[in-house]
Amino acid sequence: MSAAHSTPGQFTTRKKACLKCSEAKARCSLQRPMCSRCQGRGLECHWFNPDSPDTNGASAVIDYAAVGESNTSFPASVLAVEELRYSSTPIEPSPTTLESAxxxxxxxxxxxxxxxxxxxxxxSQTIQYISRILKSYAKTIVKDDALPPIVHLFQPAAPRQLLVNCRTLLRMWENRAPGSESLVRExxxxxxxxxxEEHHNYDHITLLSACQAYLLYSMYMFFCTDPDTRAMIxxxxxxxxxxxxxAMSLTGLYPSGMQERPLPDxxxxxxxxxxxxTLYIMYSxxxxxxxxxxxxxxxxTELGHLPLPAHKGLWAATTENSWKTEYERFTREWPSEAPRLEDLWPQEAEVVVKERRERADRWVESADEFGMFMFAMSxxxxxS
Known part of the structure; x- marks a missing residue:
C-alpha cells in the first residue's frame, strides 16, 4: 500500500526514513544505525520505531538501539587517550570512613x-548562582569534545560505558522527536x-562512573528539561x-600512599x-x-577533612610524566599536608584562623574554575 493511501494506524513506507530526513523531506539511504545523509552532515541519526504505527509523526517513537549504536562514544579527545593500568590501583579507605553513613x-x-x-x-540569588553552575556541568556531558569537571579524561574505559550511555540518552532528549518526550524520559x-539497583555489584571504579552518571542524569533532568520531567527528580x-x-565513599577517597606523602599512582x-x-557537586x-x-x-561538615580540588595542572595533565612533575611541585608547595575543605571554613581560635587563611590564599592562587566554584560555595x- 502506498504512503498516500495508507489506512489509519498503519505504518507507511515513508516512515522508514530517519527523523532528520523525514523532517527535511529528503531521500534517506535507510542505512542503520546512521544513514548516509546524516553521516555526511554530521547529524544525529534517529529513527522511527516500525512497531509503533503513526501516520503523522506526532507521536513517533525513537528506536533506542539505533540511537545508541550511532552515538556511543565520548568526545574524540577521550577516545584518543591510552588505557591506564586500573586493574591494580588500590584506593585507601578514608580516615573517617564512618562519615560515609x-x-x-x-x-x-x-x-x-x-x-x-x-x-x-x-x-534566592545564591541558589540561582549555584543552579547556573550545575546546569552548565550537566549540559557539558552532551557536548562534543568536552567533559564535566567531575569526569576525568583518563577514567577507565570499561566503566566509562556508563557515562557513554548517559551522554547518549541525554542527547536523545536534546534531539527528541515531537511526541517522544515520554518515551525518552522513561x-x-x-x-x-x-x-x-546494580550498584552493590560494582567494583569501586565502576561505582564511580555509576554515581557520576546518576548525578548528571539528575542534574540535567532538574535544570535542563520541561516541568514534567523536572518533577520526576x-x-x-x-x-x-x-x-x-x-557507597562510593566507602570504597575510599584517597589514592594509595597519598596520606603518607609519597608519589601515588x-x-x-x-x-x-x-x-x-563528584561528592562535592552532589552536596551542592x-x-x-x-x-x-x-x-x-x-x-x-563531614567533608571537611577531604582535600580541596586539585589545581588545573594536576587535573588536566595528559601524560603520566607531566602529572608526576605537577605532583612533585604540589608536594613542595604543601610539604606537610594537602589543603582541606575546612581550610576555607571559619574558626574561632585566632591562631587557627590565621593559619587556615594563609593556606586558603595559597590554594586559591593555583585553583582552576572548579576550585573557584568550591571557594565560592564555601x-x-x-x-552571612
Whole structure:
C-alpha cells in the first residue's frame, strides 16, 4: 500500500526514513544505525520505531538501539587517550570512613534534625548562582569534545560505558522527536534505576562512573528539561543518589600512599580525585534541591577533612610524566599536608584562623574554575 493511501494506524513506507530526513523531506539511504545523509552532515541519526504505527509523526517513537549504536562514544579527545593500568590501583579507605553513613542519610536530616549540625538558609540569588553552575556541568556531558569537571579524561574505559550511555540518552532528549518526550524520559529513568539497583555489584571504579552518571542524569533532568520531567527528580531520586555517593565513599577517597606523602599512582589519584569532585557537586545539588522543596539544608561538615580540588595542572595533565612533575611541585608547595575543605571554613581560635587563611590564599592562587566554584560555595555557606 502506498504512503498516500495508507489506512489509519498503519505504518507507511515513508516512515522508514530517519527523523532528520523525514523532517527535511529528503531521500534517506535507510542505512542503520546512521544513514548516509546524516553521516555526511554530521547529524544525529534517529529513527522511527516500525512497531509503533503513526501516520503523522506526532507521536513517533525513537528506536533506542539505533540511537545508541550511532552515538556511543565520548568526545574524540577521550577516545584518543591510552588505557591506564586500573586493574591494580588500590584506593585507601578514608580516615573517617564512618562519615560515609552521614553522606547516605542526608535526606533524613529534615525529618530528624541531627544534633550539633548547622542548618543553612540560602538566598534566592545564591541558589540561582549555584543552579547556573550545575546546569552548565550537566549540559557539558552532551557536548562534543568536552567533559564535566567531575569526569576525568583518563577514567577507565570499561566503566566509562556508563557515562557513554548517559551522554547518549541525554542527547536523545536534546534531539527528541515531537511526541517522544515520554518515551525518552522513561528510558532515562529506567537507566537510572538500573544503575542504582546494580550498584552493590560494582567494583569501586565502576561505582564511580555509576554515581557520576546518576548525578548528571539528575542534574540535567532538574535544570535542563520541561516541568514534567523536572518533577520526576524527587526525594526518592535524591535518596538513591546519596546512597550511591555513600557507597562510593566507602570504597575510599584517597589514592594509595597519598596520606603518607609519597608519589601515588596516577591511575588511583585520578579515581580518588574524581570521586571527591563528584561528592562535592552532589552536596551542592542537594542544597538546590532542598531549596526548591522547602526543605532545610545542613552544612556538610563531614567533608571537611577531604582535600580541596586539585589545581588545573594536576587535573588536566595528559601524560603520566607531566602529572608526576605537577605532583612533585604540589608536594613542595604543601610539604606537610594537602589543603582541606575546612581550610576555607571559619574558626574561632585566632591562631587557627590565621593559619587556615594563609593556606586558603595559597590554594586559591593555583585553583582552576572548579576550585573557584568550591571557594565560592564555601563563602556562600559560611557567609552571612
Amino acid at each position: 552521614r553522606i547516605g542519610s542526608r535526606w533524613m536530616d529534615a525529618l530528624i534534625p541531627p544534633p550539633g549540625r548547622i542548618a543553612k538558609t540560602f538566598t 528510558t532515562i529513568l529506567r537507566e537510572m534505576n538500573r544503575l542504582f 524527587d526525594t526518592a531520586t535524591m535518596i538513591n543518589l546519596q546512597e550511591l555517593a555513600s 596516577w591511575e588511583s589519584w585520578i579515581v580518588a580525585e574524581a570521586k571527591r569532585r 545539588f542537594d542544597h538546590v534541591f532542598n531549596y526548591y522543596h522547602d526543605t532545610t539544608s545542613y552544612i556538610g 563563602n556562600m555557606i559560611f557567609g
